[in-house]
Amino acid sequence: MAEAVVVAGEEERPRLSRLPLSRVKSIMKADPDVALAAHEAVFLIAKATELFIEAIAKDAYGFALQGKRKTLQRKDLDNAVDAVDEFAFLEGALD
Secondary structure, three states: OOOEEOOOOOOOEEOOOOOOHHHHHHHHHOOOOOOOOOHHHHHHHHHHHHHHHHHHHHHHHHHHHHOOOOOOOHHHHHHHHHHOHHHHHHOOOOO
């Protein structure tokens, strides 16, 4: 699943994160309580975000399949949030 990144004059190396770390860092720094963000912390937040998105997308896709559809709709996300306790904190946030 890791994509290869090619930099001029260097070998291909696997990309460790699908999210741009610079964007994750800027979002983290938008919090006034965060003054500095270590590279390792930014990477871990990015990986946790990827895993979260993967989990909610899989659950929502299950609801889409139940409706005999291949395309996710807003109601599939709403159903996943309502059905899975781990996503309870999102109730009302998607409105």
